[in-house]
Amino acid sequence: MRPALLDPLFSPLTALPGVGPKVGALYAKLLGQETIEDCRVVDLVFHVPRSIIDRRRQPAIMDAPEGEISTITARVDRHQPGGSASQPYRVYLVDDSGELALTFFRVKGNWLEKALPVDEMVTVSGKVDWFAGRPSMVHPDHMVKAGDGEAMPPVEPVYEMTAGLSAKVLRRSIEAALVRVPEFPEWIDPGVMQRHGFSSVRDSLLALHDPRDALDLDPRAPARSRMAYDEFLAGQVSLALVRQRLRRMPGVPVRATGALSGPVRAALPFTLTGSQQAAVADILVDMAGTERMLRLLQGDVGSGKTAVALMAMLAAVEAGGQAVLMAPTEILARQHFATLSTMAAPAGIAIDVLTGRTKGREREAILERIASGETQVVIGTHALFQDAVAYRSLMLAVVDEQHRFGVHQRLRLTAKGISPHMLVMTATPIPRTLVLAAFGDMDVSRLTEKPAGRKPIQTVTIQNDRVDEIVDRLAAALAKGKKAYWICPLVEESEETDLTSAEERFATLASVFGDRVGLVHGRMNGPEKDAVMAAFKAGDMRLLVATTVVEVGVDVPDATIMVIEHAERFGLAQLHQLRGRVGRGDEASTCMLIYKPPLSENGRARLSILRETEDGFLIAEEDLRLRGEGELLGTRQSGLPGFRFASLEHHADLLETARKDAAYLIERDPDLTSERGAAIRVLLYLHRRDEAIRFLRAG
Structure with a gap:
């Protein structure tokens, strides 16, 4: 059950004044949801500004910088209405330095004459563009009489927008959403709070929406850092809970005999590289234990991950079990089938391929072979984990291209009561900080060499x-x-x-x-x-x-x-x-x-x-620096954390602290029953990590 404290934040966005079906569709688009029904008040609270407009700097007309928002006080010199509805209406302002043209389109009635009377001193604010040495401002954001400066906010937050939604409407909705933010119980360790100078969650959120200058928007600013730490802590605690749950389901020890892998290795047209051999050794040690293996195998393009996976799969078959290899696409699944069938031929094992395209009698026959144990290795897409598929003795699951499968798919396996050892492979070289953020529950092996004979x-x-x-x-x-x-x-x-x-x-x-x-x-x-x-x-x-x-x-x-x-x-x-x-x-x-x-x-x-x-790991670090982690692995929907507040480039030290804190917390309070544990539950719900809480109950 979500704590009642959070109910105001998890109310539908339509509970806010002025959010009806028309504006709702725009909000859904802005917040990355399918429909307005999927949007909650908390989504707006977490939609923080990305820059500010500072109206305190007021240059003379001819000193207004190109393409920037300027606030200018000057005298209205003359009006120049358009000859027709399609022509622009211009109002000219002058000061000691020169002349500024205010340009308006589709003007109806005489409201401009009332708002900007000739000879009146006015203050206008908006983006200044220069054409042929003459400044112009199209549809100013604000226009007030010179003495009424307080009617214009001196500093205004700028939010990411979507076409059709006005900044005023968004700001009004955000203000209504912020009223609903409660005082939360404190879930951060007091030592960490003190060391980083964090304020409370409520104060941090209010500060983020009310920046006073550009420094308040810096990723390292205290309010932003506080929310980044919360995000990391929620992620790391949920990974620790998942890991704890998966570890509770004992693994079946797999002891490799070499009976199948020996002939396969002897027949390979190449020798395994040093890092391939080291990875195979780590995997076999993990699988021989009573705890389930959860290992991430990172290898650059062409570093030979498939051969390592094959050795692990053969070990499972040698121990009398079955192995599956799950690929993200049909093309890749069928290709793995072709490659592995050739490589494993000397071992004489039975391999099948099962994808969404496998239909009718062929599918039924494959399902029977899997259930009876006749099929020893199955390769396919996520069709492998559907309810209809029953395994006789699944000991190893290999997942290719993990970034296309979230933690959820790993959990679906477990939910079926199957607790195989898990090897996750990715050719996307993931920087260490991102490995911690996304795969904190895994041990990692890296393939760093290219197979012999490969030319640059x-x-x-x-x-x-x-x-x-x-x-x-x-x-x-x-x-x-x-x-x-x-x-x-x-x-x-x-x-x-x-x-x-x-x-x-x-x-x-x-x-x-x-x-x-x-x-x-x-x-x-x-x-x-x-x-x-x-x-x-x-x-x-x-x-x-x-x-x-x-x-x-x-x-x-x-x-x-x-x-x-x-x-x-x-x-x-x-x-x-x-x-x-x-x-x-x-x-x-x-x-x-x-x-x-x-x-x-x-x-x-x-x-x-x-x-x-050509070093993929170096390239990944550079990509993280240039583009940020949200984009690093393609889409935000990739099962990887698309952070709202945290940035791995700026907050890597906080991630490390959050990881250690989460491990310490779960070790001391595995069921989150202490006072801090109860606060952490609120944190998990707030950051939509509640699937981890279900693990506590499933215990």
Whole structure:
């Protein structure tokens, strides 16, 4: 049960005055929810300003900075109405330095003459733009008589907005929401409170919505740091509770015999790298214990995670159990099936693949084989964990690309009464701070070397006006039997943007290369995608035009050229993932990043980092610095924490403190029954971490 203290904050947003269906739809969009019914008062309380307008600085007209909000006191000189309704109405103000034109559109009636009488001294505030050396202000935010300055707020918070919602309406709703914020019991350890100079939650939230200057909006400002710490603490306590619950369900010790892995290792066309061997050793030690393994295997693109996972799965089969490998997409699941079937062939084990596309009799037969234990290894999408799937003896679950599965999916397994050892793999190199924030309940292994024989990928940046040269280079390469990818950011052309779409680029390239070009994008159905990928893999097609659907795990070892169009539109980690689709064989490979000038500072930094290094972990740290953690792993809905207050760049020290505090708290008060434990329960509900509280009850 949510504590009654929080009821006013978890009331529907429509409980606030003035929030009806029309404005409600705008609020839902602003707050990232499907409908207004999904929005709560707390969502507005947590929607904090990102900047301020400071009206205390009042320059002379000719000193007003370009593109900035200025507050100007001057005399109304004359009115110049538009000749028709479609023409702008201008009012000219003058002071000793010069003249300012106030511009208004669609003016009805004579309200401007009343608001701005000629020869009256007025104070106006708004954004000043300069045209041909003359300043202009379109629709000022505020206009008052010069003596009525107090009617204009000297400092005004600026919030992230959505089209159609006015700043005044939002501010009114936020003020109504803040009235509902109660005094909370204190859940932070007194020592931590004192050391960081934190004030109470209520005072911190009120301070965040009432900034006095730019320093109040700094991520390290006391109010912001306090809320960041709460967010980290809620996350770390819930991870600690989940871990405690999962640990309570004993693991079945898995003792590897080498009977299956021995022949497989002997037949591999390569030797495992040092870091692969170390990871396998860690995994086998974990699985041999009575506690369940929860391990994150991080490996850069092409570092050989699949081989490590196979060794773990073979150990489970050697111990008489079953193993599953869950992949985020159909393409990836079927590819893992093809790769692992080949690698595991010397062990002679039974492998099946189960996805949402497996239907009818084929599906029933596979489900029977899984239930009887005849199938020893199952590969698939999250169809593997649906209610209809019963395992005879599931000992190991391997989850690929964890950032596409939240903690919730890990828990669904446990809820079925299945407590296998868990190995989670990701090719997205995650910086240590983010590992702590998102996967604090896991041990971590890192694969840091590339398998022997892999050559470095040469990365070059090219302006978009040189596309014809790239097509000529591709023609020469395809004539020599090479294979290439061409990645575009959109599926079809849109009027809003000038990005080249995959369909448009495919049409252009097909006119040059004919049926040697294929197209793959997310809107195609599974069989269509599979057919194109199979043709590309077999060499019937030599050039694959695609959207980022190929980003994860598409394995065509003889593809050696990657062209990425509008590279400036992609994140650093994503560009690195895409580049990793080439350079998987023993031939030298090239990645060409096509960009449209002029590049932003950030865009230039991203592309130059890619040119300089192939180290995924270094790239991930840089990406975190440049873009912030909310975007690092693609979408905010990725099961990773999209923080509202915390920033890993600015608050990493607080995360470390919160992690230690959460561990200490759960060790001393595992059921949260103490006075502080009760306060922590309020914190978990406030930050919507209440699924962790259900674990306490399920105990």
